[in-house]
Amino acid sequence: MSKNTEIVIRHLDKYYGKKQALTDVNLTIHKGMFGLLGRNGAGKTTLMKVLATLHEKQGGEVSICGIPVEHASAIRKITGYLPQDFSMYPNMSVYEAMDYLGVLSGLTKEERRKRIPGLLRQVNLQDNYRTKVKALSGGMKRRLGIAQAILHNPRVLIVDEPTAGLDPEERVRFRNLLCEIAQERIVILSTHIVGDIEATCENIAVLDDGRILFQGTVEELLHMVESKVYKAEISKKELPELKQKYIVTSMLALGNNVMVRFIAEKQPFAGASLCEAGVEDAYMYLMQGRGEGTCS
Numbered sequence: 158m159s160k161n162t163e164i165v166i167r168h169l170d171k172y173y174g175k176k177q178a179l180t181d182v183n184l185t186i187h188k189g190m191f192g193l194l195g196r197n198g199a200g201k202t203t204l205m206k207v208l209a210t211l212h213e214k215q216g217g218e219v220s221i222c223g224i225p226v227e228h229a230s231a232i233r234k235i236t237g238y239l240p241q242d243f244s245m246y247p248n249m250s251v252y253e254a255m256d257y258l259g260v261l262s263g264l265t266k267e268e269r270r271k272r273i274p275g276l277l278r279q280v281n282l283q284d285n286y287r288t289k290v291k292a293l294s295g296g297m298k299r300r301l302g303i304a305q306a307i308l309h310n311p312r313v314l315i316v317d318e319p320t321a322g323l324d325p326e327e328r329v330r331f332r333n334l335l336c337e338i339a340q341e342r343i344v345i346l347s348t349h350i351v352g353d354i355e356a357t358c359e360n361i362a363v364l365d366d367g368r369i370l371f372q373g374t375v376e377e378l379l380h381m382v383e384s385k386v387y388k389a390e391i392s393k394k395e396l397p398e399l400k401q402k403y404i405v406t407s408m409l410a411l412g413n414n415v416m417v418r419f420i421a422e423k424q425p426f427a428g429a430s431l432c433e434a435g436v437e438d439a440y441m442y443l444m445q446g447r448g449e450g451t452c453s
């Protein structure tokens with residue numbers, strides 16, 4: 158595949174003072190949805206900020222569609238970024254905010270007039286032109302954030318933890334929007350919510366303590382726990398021992414008993430039945446020995 162349609166990261170190192178936040182990160186990211194998964198503090202935001210040219214790296218090479226990240230203004234022309242703590246112009250209306258950002262992006266009046274209505278329709282805010290930004294719900298603000306991030310029609314969209322705090326319906330709607338956008342772009346989605354990745358991304362990377370623990374397809378991740386995920390109904394008294402021996406990925410209380418889902422290398426005891434592995438199981442397995450994974 159041509160380097161002009163990829164993000165290529167080689168031996169990337171990033172420090173904050175003496176603290177090393179990224180260590181020898183190597184990734185190649187193609188068109189479509191790419192999921193970056195990791196617990197809080199793993200380095201996801203740092204990696205995204207390096208790609209968005211908001212942080213400088215200390216070592217390695219990074220290029221986006223063939224352009225080295227050192228060429229910040231050229232990178233910003235082809236990259237859209239939605240930060241974790243996105244907020245903008247609370248007293249402007251939705252349309253005014255978009256129009257203003259369009260001016261800042263260098264779009265002509267004609268280009269703005271043509272592009273903004275289509276984008277607001279795409280993010281389902283077509284009925285909110287006059288709504289003040291401060292009056293939007295969390296999900297609507299996030300969707301407006303996406304519209305502003307793709308206002309200049311970038312080839313790459315970088316979205317940092319976009320679904321945190323959204324209700325389930327908004328989360329699904331937001332994920333679908335990103336998938337739609339990813340049909341013609343590279344979209345990088347960072348999250349610590351395993352469900353977001355499972356539903357949307359074919360290719361993923363798991364970051365932990367600044368290092369890549371895994372990269373590949375969701376299928377390859379699932380393969381790691383194939384024939385290793387069991388469920389069993391046990392008494393509450395037996396639970397502590399089971400938790401000591403195995404990685405428990407979910408529990409459901411049933412009176413004095415508990416239905417547990419856990420990972421074991423082979424049939425652990427009679428009465429435990431094999432089940433289909435999920436991404437959350439695989440993630441917990443991968444995180445084994447690294448403290449508890451913070452998946453929700």
Ligand SMILES: Nc1ncnc2c1ncn2[C@@H]1O[C@H](COP(=O)(O)OP(=O)(O)OP(=O)(O)O)[C@@H](O)[C@H]1O
Nearest residue numbers: 173176178195196197198199200201202203204349
């Ligand atoms: N400005 C900074 N100065 C010093 N250390 C920092 C700074 N920003 C981040 N770090 C540290 O770098 C590491 C990676 O942080 P980063 O924010 O990239 O993680 P993250 O995976 O995005 O986590 P979260 O989901 O909590 O945002 C953490 O140990 C964090 O404490």
